[in-house]
Amino acid sequence: MKPVRMFAVVSAALLTVVLSACNATGDTDDEDQPLQVVTTTTQIYDAVVNVGGDLVEVESLMGPGIDPHSYQATEGDLTRMENADIIIYNGLHLEGAMSDVLEQMGERSHTLAVTAHIEEDLLIEPDVDLLGDDFEAPHDPHIWFDVYLWKYAVEAIRDELVELDPDNADAYNENTEAYLEELDELDEYIHGRIAELPESQRILITAHDAFGYLGNRYDIEVQGLQPVTTDVEAGAAGIRELADLIVEREIRAIFLETAVPPHGIEAVREAVLDRGFQVEIGGELYGDALGEGGTEEGTYIGAFRYNIDTIVEALRGD
Ligand SMILES: [Zn+2]
Known part of the structure; x- marks a missing residue:
């Protein structure tokens, strides 16, 4: 969509708001309407559902199995964003292919990047050698894999909803408090399960x-075939290095991700087999997207538990 037309649509929406604000009959229609929230990823969708409950109507632009790094907004997405009360996204360049759109939206609408207020020293600086000069983000955007950091995101969402809809502040605060307790339980569960792994198998590929x-956060070594963005393809050298590491350390399992094509990890497995060692594909993890809506894995907590159970069972060789 051309910027000019987008501006026209937004102007029309603003006009509607102004007109309804001028309505002197005490019509409370607007106040009864749930807040319209659009999120980029499924993780953020789930957080908004937990904070907002019935007071919000949430829509996620990206569904299960969608790679947020390369996802491009459709015409329909632009309309959804223009019509929303607020657009909530991850930031730290996770939505790399949507950066320009999100920036433009930020000039016209309420937007929130859930990572915006996380202190810089809590963020991971990825290995720039792997990423090349074109990569713009100085920090790893996948903060939801540290439950402690994800609580910052949940609190940022709460603060924003309270600001937009102060009449319902109590409900947002109560929902958030209850959800943060569930996140603490999840955090403890993950620590406990990782601790079941022998030191030698505490490596996630x-x-x-x-x-x-x-x-x-959970004391396990991590190696990805591709770097922190999927824009950069894994080369033959990367595959060889990982295969050598797996053989040398006698690692039992490596893992696919739902939002990344399987060929890279399958090539690593082939290379390991060529070296005369057996490594299993330990399962498919929910990396950059949650599972199908309406299932356990369609929630942040359910997907995280599934990931941890899958990792621990495969690396233990159950
Ligand atoms: Zn990613």
Whole structure:
């Protein structure tokens, strides 16, 4: 869509708001309407559902199995964003192919990047050698793999909803408090399960480097075939290096991700077999997207538990 037309649509929406604000009959229609929230990723969708409950209507632009790094907004997405009360996204360049659109939206609409207020020293600086000069983001964007950091995102969402809809502040605060407790339980569960792994098997090899924050917080070494963005393809050298590492350390399993094509990890497995060692594909992890809506894995907590159970069972050789 051309910027000029987008501006016209937004102007029309603003006009509607102004007109309804001028309505002196005390019509409370607007106040009864749930807040219209558009999110980029499924993780953020789930957080908004937990904070907002019935007070919000949420739509995620990206669905299960969608790679957020390369996802481009459709015409329909632009309309959804223009009509929303707020657009909530990850930031730190996760939505790399949508950067310009999100920036433009930020000039006209309410937007929130859930990572915006996380202190810089809590963020991971990825290995720039792997990424090349074109890569713009100085930090790893996959913060949801550290439950402690994800709580910042949930709180940022709460603060924003309270600001937009102060009449319902109590409900947003209560929902958030209850959800943060569930996140603390999840955090403890992950620590406990990783601790079940023998030191020698505490290494997670996946399709792309999404799990760095998991490694940091839960004490497991992490290696991704592709770097922190999927824009950069894994080369033959990367495949050979990983295969050597797997043989040398006698690692039992490596993992696919739902939002990344399987060929890279399958090539690593082939290379390991060529070296006379057996490594299993330990399962498919929810990396950059949650599972199908309406299932356990369609929630942040459910997907995280599934990932951890899959990782621990495969690396233990159950
Ligand atoms: Zn990613």
